[in-house]
Amino acid sequence: MFTITFDQSPLKVAEAGASYNTNSSSDNSLDDIRLIEVLVDIPTGQLKTQDREQPPVFTYSIPPHLNVEPGDILSVPFGAMYLGAIAIRPTTQIPPGLDSDQIKPVDEVVSKGLFPPHYWQLLQQVATYYQTPLIQVIRTALPPGLLRRSQRRVRLFVNKIPSGVENFLHHPALTILQLLQAKKSNDLSWAELKKKVGGDYGLRKGYKDLLARGWVESYLESPKKVQAKQQLAVILIGDPYSAVDVTKRQQEVLQILKSCGGQAWLSEFLRLCKTTSPTLKTLAEKGYVLIEEREMLRLAQGIEQTPDQPKTLSPHQTNALNIIDHLSGFAQVLLHGVTGSGKTEVYLQAIAPILKQGKSALVLVPEIGLTPQLTDRFRARFGEKVCVYHSGLSEGERYDTWRNMTRQHPQIIIGTRSAIFAPLSPLGLIILDEEHDSSFKQDRPAPCYHARTVARWRAEMENCPLILGSATPSLESWIAVRGQEGRGTPKHQSIDIFDTESSVPISKSLISNSYYVSLPERIQSRPLPPVEIVDLRQELRQGNRSIFSSRLQQALQQLQERGQQGILFIHRRGHSTFVSCRSCGYVMECPDCDVSLSYHHIREDVLQTSRQVVPTLRCHYCNYGELYPQRCPECDSPYFKHFGSGTQRVVEELGKLFPELRMIRFDSDTTRTKDAHRILLTRFAQREADLLVGTQMLTKGLDLAGVSLVGVISADGLLHLSDYRASERAFQTLLQVAGRAGRGNDPGRVIIQTYTPEHPVIQAVQGYEYESFVERELEQRQELSYPPYGQLIALKLSSLNSTEVEETAQHFAEILFTVADEIPDMEVLGPAPAPVLRVANRYRWQILLKLLPGTSINTASLEQLQEVCPTSVRLMIDVDPLHFG
Ligand SMILES: Nc1ncnc2c1ncn2[C@@H]1O[C@H](COP(=O)(O)OP(=O)(O)OP(=O)(O)O)[C@@H](O)[C@H]1O
Ligand SMILES: [Zn+2]
Ligand SMILES: [Zn+2]
Incomplete structure (x- = not known):
């Protein structure tokens, strides 16, 4: 049996690209054994019940002839099967309870280089800083089902095959060779080969023979270049104003189509202008529109945009672009532009040369709601190079987009928080639009990462610039870029450079590679609204x-x-904050959370004119819902009303x-x-x-x-x-x-x-x-040593058992007080019940650690807490928390 081994100790991960032979001078009896932890792609149903909650991470040995690096896709023996796996990190520890001869060797390396260099280093850094097991970080970063969907293929190097092989090569190697030779592409999927060779055992044996001769290699199939899907589109022909034989409504439909740029997906258009297919058919028969199948991209979603050209920049924009264009290597730019100052145009023009250099760009935005307009602008400028990646995509779309990113051509990914883990390589630029927005921070589940923090690490590792854009920069970014300037003791020295043409000051902090660039005016000098x-x-x-x-x-x-x-x-x-009875004061509450329910009209249609209304009550914490009662459930009074x-x-x-x-x-x-x-x-x-x-x-x-x-x-x-x-x-x-x-x-x-x-x-x-x-x-x-000066770490505990969670919180606080005795610059606040004590039936307590400026905590002490945490209590460590609820 394999034992699950996973801890949070910040082990060093070898950088991808460098191999990490274990130190042979060590006295360890494991001298010659190299060990690797791998994430096995196993359906959780096949794990023992007690293991299901645990990550499927297992330790294997690396046979001498294999070179295994973090991020490699492997094949490993697992019980009677061979499974796909990802190499996570080397280790020197044999899992407790196992002998070294019980450790099985890695079978093969299926594919290398699927992940960009530094990728695993980044994930490891997230795990360490945010006090989360690496496996959870991997789950956040990779799309679901990555390994399962991976298609393994075998390719033959025809030129290397000498003549007369049939004289010395035997089945199954010979069979495989001949099957591959028979193919024009000299290439077959593993599954096909398995069928024809008669099983996994034979195939693996024969394949290894051929591999040892250097005649074959295996790799993972890339997704099809474009997953084209046919969909009906409606296209405008001619000018709607010259249409004479149409009704007023039909005329209106034509005009809407024109304002959509002359074409739209049929289904979307029907919804958009609330018309019916027969109306459009009539217009098609009259020859005003064309309805036909068009290819739809599964990757780059959205309506095709009419291509646009770079705008002539304002002097301030020119300035900003100049600075960005001249950056080389890692740098951090705070683009502080008032609302409507044209930050997006600066992003667009900053990306263009990056793509020309063959590098990709990553654009992070706070929410999906914001993306359609922004995505449209990017699509209009860069067409199919733009892909969208966020959790709202279907699993298939996420998978396709993700795999497509690992291919080499330059592209632009626009996405929310988790897109910071997009496996683009080489990466030439990272942009965070509306960088102050708190939705860049993940609340739960762990890792509670902030995309801005991770973006900074990533930009450093990739040695590329990071642009933080906002009209209202966060205090963190302000301090990071402006330092203490203008406030008492200047820690960072900064210089003002004046652009000769526009006399716009740009200040650059000399200490870090940080630039403050301001767009103080709206486009066309429009005034800010009073x-x-x-x-x-x-x-x-x-x-x-x-x-x-x-x-x-x-x-x-x-x-x-x-x-x-x-x-x-x-x-x-x-609709309102709460619903209560005017007779007895009863307030409707969520049965699972300590919050009142909110009143909602769920409408069939979102326009205010619609009549179809189903009043419901909903919990904003757990999304529990029920119908709005006509009378008070407590006293049966009909005066049951919503407020707020x-x-x-x-x-x-x-x-x-x-x-x-x-x-x-x-x-x-x-x-x-x-x-x-x-x-x-x-x-x-x-x-x-x-x-x-x-x-x-x-x-x-x-x-x-x-x-x-x-x-x-x-x-x-x-x-x-x-x-x-x-x-x-x-x-x-x-x-x-x-x-x-x-x-x-x-x-x-x-x-x-x-x-x-x-x-x-x-x-x-x-x-x-x-x-x-x-x-x-x-x-x-x-004064209070709050961020961005001091640092906060929240320990969030929850349990179905109210006593147990409270006791654990007390116990933890005592431990931490002892730690704090040794670290005078650490304060322990709490324990305290969370502002909303119960959510989804779990009782929640929290402890806040405040680290004064310049202090860092020995993370091992927090790890110890996980170890002593009773199984019925869940402990989540939120480093740099933004929400205290
Ligand atoms: N150089 C330019 N010439 C003409 N129009 C421009 C130029 N740059 C930007 N615009 C237009 O100005 C408008 C505002 O630009 P944009 O939306 O990029 O502002 P922003 O700084 O991102 O604002 P916010 O922070 O409020 O989102 C857009 O309609 C954009 O097309
Ligand atoms: Zn009542
Ligand atoms: Zn609830």
Whole structure:
């Protein structure tokens, strides 16, 4: 039996490309045995029950004739079978309970070089820093089923085969040789060969014979170049305005098609303009459109874009590009550009020369909601070189895209957080757009990595630049690039370089390879929209009980009159925060979590005009749902109501105030289906609605020229969150949402409603005072040694058993206090119950470690905690936590 061996000790992994022969001078009796840990591709059903939770990592020996490196795809004996495996790392430890003669040898190396150089080093670094077993990092990085789908093939080197082999070669080697010779490509899949040779044993024996002679090699099949799928498309022929024999509605359909660039996928188009196939058929018969099958890429998804040309850059953009173009090797660039300053165009033009050098580029974005517009721009510029990678893809799509990345041609991957593990090689540039966004941090499961941190390591290893773009940079990036300049003791010296043409200062920190590049103006010198603050207390005093201040109401009125568009931002999602009984006070709670349920209308259709409404209650923590009860389950009172304000309520209230106003809801309820983001945004961009009402996802990168008004229903929910980052986050969110206004020809206007207009965040937002806000915030952080000065590590414990988790937390805290006695620069905070104690029936406690600047903790002490953690309690270590919930 094989024993699972895995620990978290940060063993050194040999860099891929270098072999790691064990040290022969050691006195160890294992002198001549080289050992390797491998991840076996075994269906969990075949493992013993107690092993299922454990990673299928096993130790094998490396026979003298094989050269095995981390990342190699191997074949290993496993019971009576041979299985695919990935070499993880060399080890010198024989698993406890095993003798060295019980260790089986690796059978063969199936394929080398599937992963880029440094790849395993990166994964190892993530495992070490984020205190997570390497196997969990591998699971995060690789798409599911990578090995299982891998197609092994055998290739014959025909030129090396001497004549007369049949005189000395015997079955099965001869059979294999002849089978391969019979093929024009001299190449067959392992599965086919196995069938024809009569089983795995014979094939392996014969193959090894041929391999030893250097006549064959095996490799993993690459996916087909393009997984083309045929799909119906509708294409516009001619000018819709010259169409005479059509109805008004048909005319409208033609115009929508034109605004889609003249072509669209049939199914998407039907949804988009809410028309039917017969309507399109009629138009086809009349000769206005063409409906035909077109190839659809399974990799690079999305509608084909009309190609576009690089724009003539503004002086600020030129400057930024100049700096980026002249970088060589690793460098970190903070591209601080106000909203609408044209950061995307800088990315595009920075990537072009990288591709010319034959290198690939990686672009990370916070959320899928943001990707359609951004992806479209990249597709328009770089066509099929652009692929999208995120967890929303199907398993097949992820697999195809991933395997396609391991092929050599230069490409651009646009993806969310986990795309930082895209196996691109060589990599020439990494970009994090909206780098301040907290969705770059993984909350659970472990590893709780931050894509920005990993991106920095990766850029260092690949020796390529990293661009961090944002209108509201995170304090971490600000400090990393600007150092302490301008604040008391300057630790980093920086120089100002003035570009001769535009006199734009660029500062470069001399210590690290860091550049601060600013785009302080909007494109075409458009002004940033003025921010007006409305005091809701005043409104109340004046007798206005509506959620819309009179100023916002006026603005909405004007919007309609002028035919302009607006965006309304609501901090919370869902219809209301909770549902309760007005008679007895009973509040509907999630049966599995200590939170109240939220009210939702699930609509068949997302447009506000739809009548089909199914009221439900939903838990925002575990997604538990149930129907909205008519009467109170406690006292049977019919006065069972929902409170608070969410997107739905805002839409309903607005409908009463402005019956003519056309609205689109844009939140996690209405954007659940595939492509919903794109469809809703396209409809809005085509002016099918006057107002876009939504939550957080509205704040991110939307570039809609028609939007002149942005309203924030209430800033207060954002201001009063209870963690040390609340101010930073509120400031970023408000500035980002404000930045959606006035991006076109019409000047913008922003109205923020709040009960606390004197709040420093509100003040800073009103004046667009990013720098002074950041400096003040940094001072406070420094005083309390919070990040980015000190470091935080959260130990998050959970269990189905409330006593056990509490006791374990207490016990851990005691251990840590003892450790803290020896490390005076470490503080232990807690243990404390999590703000929401119970989620999905698990009770949660946490301990926070605060390390003062310059301190680092001996990670072994945290590892010890895993060892003493009872099996019923789950311990998750969150290094640099962002969320405390
Ligand atoms: N050099 C240019 N000339 C003309 N138009 C430009 C130029 N650069 C960018 N634009 C246009 O300006 C608009 C704003 O650019 P972009 O969306 O890249 O801004 P951004 O800095 O990413 O903003 P945000 O941070 O708010 O997302 C886009 O419509 C873009 O096409
Ligand atoms: Zn009641
Ligand atoms: Zn729940």
